[in-house]
Amino acid sequence: MLPGAFRFVVGRTTIPMDVVARLEPAFIAANRSGDRRAERQCVAEHLSSIEWRWPWFEGWAERFHDLGIEPYVWRSFREAIDRRDGGDADIRPFLVGHTIASRANTKKGLATASQISDRRWPRFMVGDGCRAEALVAKEAWPAVAQGDLRILPPLFPGDRTLLQWLTKWELERRPGLYTAWEPRPAEPVSQASVLAALMADELG
Incomplete structure (x- = not known):
């Protein structure tokens, strides 16, 4: 799932394809080593000497700004990105790497959980x-x-945001652990269909 997450996230940047071709195997190797510092350093080394943009992040940052509400630390990220022309370090490589790893880990965890039981509800x-x-x-x-x-x-x-499969017991016994922002379905969502979607790289 990591290659699919990589292509989805990087495909929403303007990073040149030749750089992408070199970055992908290096990032996957760094991720599989379990060393998050190596992962961040890998992305930074490949992107530090080139010009690129992240329209996907820019579009969401603009939307949140226009709404007058921003997720936790997004404002600091946006302001840090704006300051990079003044000599500040570019944090975008770190954010790109974080997004790739987060999506891959989420899909892997959900896919594993979806095979455990047919009596679990997905929760965001x-x-x-x-x-x-x-x-x-x-x-x-x-x-x-x-x-x-x-x-x-x-x-x-x-x-700060989680995607999980929870049992009915967990839903009833731990209502205060998280604030759930989706309607509770009357029946469990078909886990076979969800698993198929999670395995499809084109679905993020």
């Missing part, structure tokens, strides 16, 4: 009620519940 949860993250969760839920992550912005899901 926001930990502390952030308005921006709640908006994303509400809009994305119909697609995400079917295993399609394309609608999610960069950095989602991350440390």
Whole structure:
């Protein structure tokens, strides 16, 4: 799932294809080593000497700004990106690498969980009620519940937003653990169809 996540995320940048061709195997190797610093360094080394843009991130940043609500740390990320022309370090390589790894890990975890039991409900949860993250969760839920992550912005899901399969017992016994922003389905979503979607690289 990592190659698919890589191509999905990097495909929404203007990074030249020759750089992408070199970066992909290097990033996959760094990710599989389990060393997050090596992963970040790999992306930074490949992108530090070239000009590129991230329209996907820019579009979401503009939308959040226009709405007057931004997810946690997005403002600091956006401001740091704006300052890079003044000599500040470019944090975009770190954000690209983080988004790739997050999506791949989420798809892997959901695919594994979806094979454990037919009596689990997929849940998209926001930990502390952030308005921006709640908006994303509400809009994305119909697609995400079917295993399609394309609608999610960069950095989602991350440390503060979770996609999980929960049992009925967990739903009833742990209602205060997370704020769930999607309607609870009357029956479990078909996990076979979700698993097929999760395995499809073109679905994010």
